[in-house]
Amino acid sequence: SKREEFFQKNILPLKTIEEVSEDVEKWASQKKEELENLRRNEEFRKEFLLNLSHELKTPIFAVQGYIHTLLDGALEDPNVNKLFLKNATKNIDRLCRLIDDLDEISKLESGEMTVNAEVFVIQDLIKDVFDTLSLKANTKGIKFSIKKGCEAPQPVYADKEKIRQVLINLVDNSIKYGKPDGHTIASIYSMDGKRVLIEISDDGIGMAEEHLPRVFERFYRTDRARSRDIGGTGLGLAIVKHIVEAHDQSITVRSKPEIGSTFGFTMESGRE
Ligand SMILES: Nc1ncnc2c1ncn2[C@@H]1O[C@H](COP(=O)(O)OP(=O)(O)OP(=O)(O)O)[C@@H](O)[C@H]1O
Ligand SMILES: [Mg+2]
Structure with a gap:
């Protein structure tokens, strides 16, 4: 009948069992790749955060050190007061550069970059x-x-x-x-x-x-x-x-x- 014909043609799997098993294997390896990708990204993210906090910590602690030393009396010592302030400024500048670069890179990574050729x-x-x-x-x-x-x-x-x-x-x-x-x-x-x-x-x-x-x-x-x-x-x-x-x-x-x-x-x- 027409119905049977339709069933044979469209509903019954048209693939052989070998083809189906090939498909499944392909699908499995694709998923495996996806998982590996996710795992790699996760590792990358962790490493990135670790690096980032380290990069921020170094100049912040340095500034903190100089300011506390100044407040604890170094402010009155003409031999070091200017030098400590200069060093603190250097670290602040470094921090600003870092933030600028981070801004830039996150813009680039979110695909916001437009190329005006x-x-x-x-x-x-x-x-x-x-x-x-x-x-x-x-x-x-x-x-x-x-x-x-x-x-x-x-x-x-x-x-x-x-x-x-x-x-x-x-x-x-x-x-x-x-x-x-x-x-x-x-x-x-x-x-x-x-x-x-x-x-x-x-x-x-x-x-x-x-x-x-x-x-x-x-x-x-x-x-x-x-x-x-x-x-x-x-x-x-x-x-x-x-x-x-x-x-x-x-x-x-x-x-x-x-x-x-x-x-x-x-x-x-x-x-x-
Ligand atoms: N021309 C080069 N000769 C030798 N080493 C280089 C050279 N260019 C880059 N590098 C190495 O590659 C690293 C990464 O370079 P990158 O330009 O990304 O960072 P940076 O110069 O240290 O800092 P930033 O460019 O962010 O101010 C550098 O720290 C340095 O170790
Ligand atoms: Mg560089």
């Missing part, structure tokens, strides 16, 4: 960033340059202010982790006509292989004590990676201890 010449922006950081570089004797052969104006299509932030972070790192009287070199390569590779290289302290897969994580630093002295929070590269990925591009790092580091990221070419 335009065409501009990447060398012009690099020179701008070099100018911005020239004072800091001078105090360490570090020289900036664009690699020979990479001078031909290269138009790119990207969010200029966001890429400025990327370059400032990378060049700032090349100074902070550079050697006195060292060099920071920017190179620009046209890849496949569609993309452009930008590299920022230094001849600084470099990093051991084991750190490389982790440097883009929030708060990750190869040497906590040293980079805290220099004023880093370990959020710079996490922000950089977010920005590059919001452009659907990628970033990588090569580095050797005592030889130097090269960070390279791709951009969309601005040539039609």
Whole structure:
């Protein structure tokens, strides 16, 4: 009958038992992956909170220490009173930077970032960033340059202010982790006509292989004590990676201890 025909065709499982069991296995492995993902995120979250409270604690306790010491009498001691206030201010500044970076990163992570792309010449922006950081570089004797052969104006299509932030972070790192009287070199390569590779290289302290897969994580630093002295929070590269990925591009790092580091990221070419 018509009814039987409909039942045979549409209600009865059309799959063989092997196909069904394959489906179930696929479903199970998918769920397993999901669970693993959740577990990993949970671990990440815990580590993040731990790092965060540690990062906040350090400057807050320092400020607390200085203020209590001042109130307990140091205020009247002209040898230390100004110095303690200065040190307290330094820690407050550090706290403010940390909060700014955190704000930035949570905006990026909630997917709030909008990319306002335009065409501009990447060398012009690099020179701008070099100018911005020239004072800091001078105090360490570090020289900036664009690699020979990479001078031909290269138009790119990207969010200029966001890429400025990327370059400032990378060049700032090349100074902070550079050697006195060292060099920071920017190179620009046209890849496949569609993309452009930008590299920022230094001849600084470099990093051991084991750190490389982790440097883009929030708060990750190869040497906590040293980079805290220099004023880093370990959020710079996490922000950089977010920005590059919001452009659907990628970033990588090569580095050797005592030889130097090269960070390279791709951009969309601005040539039609
Ligand atoms: N050019 C470099 N040479 C050597 N090590 C680097 C370089 N750039 C980054 N690193 C290492 O990677 C870590 C993470 O860099 P990131 O820019 O995220 O943090 P930061 O510079 O310490 O702080 P922030 O950028 O938030 O002020 C640094 O602490 C440092 O250990
Ligand atoms: Mg940095």
